Amino acid sequence: MLIDTHAHLYAKAFENDRAAMIERAEAVGVKQFLLPNIDESSIAGMLALEATYPGRCFPMMGLHPCSVKENYLTDLAWVREWLEKRDFVAIGEIGIDLYWDKTFIEEQKAAFRQQVEWALEFDRPIVIHARESIDLLIDMIKEIGDPNLKGVFHCFTGNVAQAQTIMELGLYLGVGGVLTFKNGGVDKTLSEISLERVILETDAPYLAPIPYRGKRNESAYVQEIAVKLASIKGLSLEKVASITSENAQKLFNLPTLQEN
Template identity: 40%
Template structure:
């Protein structure tokens, strides 16, 4: 479990915070997120966050304190969020028209400024909303450019408002008020997609039944999970599993073991991109597989007697597997095969050259929440090359393998398939550079009758490959 919203930096916990944390982690909590409220509490916020590796925080100014927001405070928020690894979100920010701590126009200005900070730093936002639905949705719509994600915390709205939030590529989070007798938004909980909600306590507030009337604390988040399991008629273990995965993905929380061993990565994906208008259902990109087709241009640089030789239009084909790590990061593994028969057009004593490329790439997505994603990539390659040998040197072929580096640019086009997953089309231009130069006992530039045919040469090679990928990510 993860308590995604707990104000354990508040004065309410000053006397017994160590005991509160002991109970929280003993109850099964993995992490706690503390949203920031106001500048005067920042020091204590980070004191608490720094006290345990399982505690992270947000950074920002609550709408109640919007009148405190000026250029200095905005710089503090920006610089701290950028430099401190404990900060996983911008928040708690938003609008609150129920109370009159700050005029609406002041709140709106503070919200817009902090949304821009979140976009600039590629951090999610934690949204506070009370009696401000219309203005809040409008401001986020204006700010949403495909690079903004967030969560409406303590969500208590009808299905129509839920759909508006999901259409913004935002998530929702439920707290202890769903256990109250007067709670009447059960249909909202039934309709929210499994990968679009999280759980929280909002400690020390919103204490769930059976402890209502007492101070709330993170260990009580299990009662929120229990109520959701009751409403959805699913096992509580499933609620805990889903909300934990959603929170780890949302806040980009990755364990050390996951960084060391890909096989242990909780491969939660990324592009919660397009919603079906009839269902409001989003799909994760977890594991994708598909074919690759392109054209390979091989450029060889010779020494001595330097010059470049290129072979263009060689068909290259293979397959690829992609693993979603974060919203902005996909790890790909690709095999590509191409046969260069261009030499045979001039030299019939040579076998075709065979080039096989095994690539591992890290694809960094610029705008992960759009239907069309732009990305750049880089990674190592293992290049398996088989070259034809002239007949006067015995004929046949010889293998010359090399490590290499691949890099390039591309874009994804994501097409959700109702009930099945996501079909992704990508076009990319990839360069593959061989690290090792290859030594040959013959010069493939020279005709068989040339006296320089048997001169030793050294060749460096790179491959330029515009290509298309089709990937299918099933919905698990």
Template identity: 45%
Template structure:
């Protein structure tokens, strides 16, 4: 059984003291494919250093909406150069975030438009961060969608209608730790979404699933998210592993 973590920030300082142990635990649990979205230019350089004999890492390039302020103007030519390389399988993470500040909303939108252009030009999926910005995010994706844009709503926490709209716009939905929080209501929405459009993610070190809620998240905890999804979908853990890994590989063009 092989599980896939499609969104993990292993290059962050939260892992600097025990990264080898974290990767060993991931491998032991069967999470041997880990996707690494960037948050800024520096993180791209940091992820290159990651290695483990049993794990395959898939890199992405992008500027997180919360990093836009510190990277103005966002360099489209630099992003395109990264994403044109076979070393990079996706564009992101990008998106909109109105939670921390709304001072740079226009700049975030310009950056997201730019990431969409790069995604369409390279034929690679876009990874979308969304926090308290759902309508604007989906409106912008609808504006950019010309039939060639693919991607994922990372850390999906939307309503059923918002989820269906995202699917209609060609997006997959990232199922993470929040789907295990019974008071969040996300589990009920995820249960209604089509299995062929769901992929698993941790967003480690953030948003650890039950029973690790409140602790540092790590790739090994994908198994907890997968077990919860299996219960929601009335499938076996093995079926969830097979289907979500297949979905991830289809989205990111992995053979």
């Protein structure tokens, strides 16, 4: 049994076959799906999935760094309203993105700090978007310095030293399709670290693993990531699925998966 800990299943890319896509995932053992929020427009579709697939689709709440602009305080206001209104499995996806645009770097930092404060207040893990910003975010988390903070570096693509630092901070590594890329480098990192704080994700519809690279990603393909990780670690697919699913259940306080 597998858990896709990061999938944008509400995305327009799935509008023509969303139910069939989820059935394909369940057919290969993917039993739970965690849905990161992006901005105010993604909330309705995310909550609709939760209503349609209770106990299987779990929404997060947060403001994606690429959605942080000069009016970020207005956006953070609705994030706060939702956090007070109902429960979410995590605060996410939040973080820093220095790949697309550095215009609002200071706003991204401020939005990240605020949402981390709320994660601590509501005792929820954070799901961190760290594109071109792993070291910066590690430094910010060290600066915050709260041992109660928990979370995951989503789509981790860093080196062994960064991975070890993240795990020493009590956080997890979210491993996705880049693990299967020939020159992705994540395979070399994962070969040298324990799976004690590793969870699996797709980031669907983005970053499809080999052999689907360049096509639309979907949650069923988390199996390809698990197969690659099993090969790297010299473990069975069942063992990798068990370890990573238990890690996800622990981090996100998910209900125990049932064999059915």
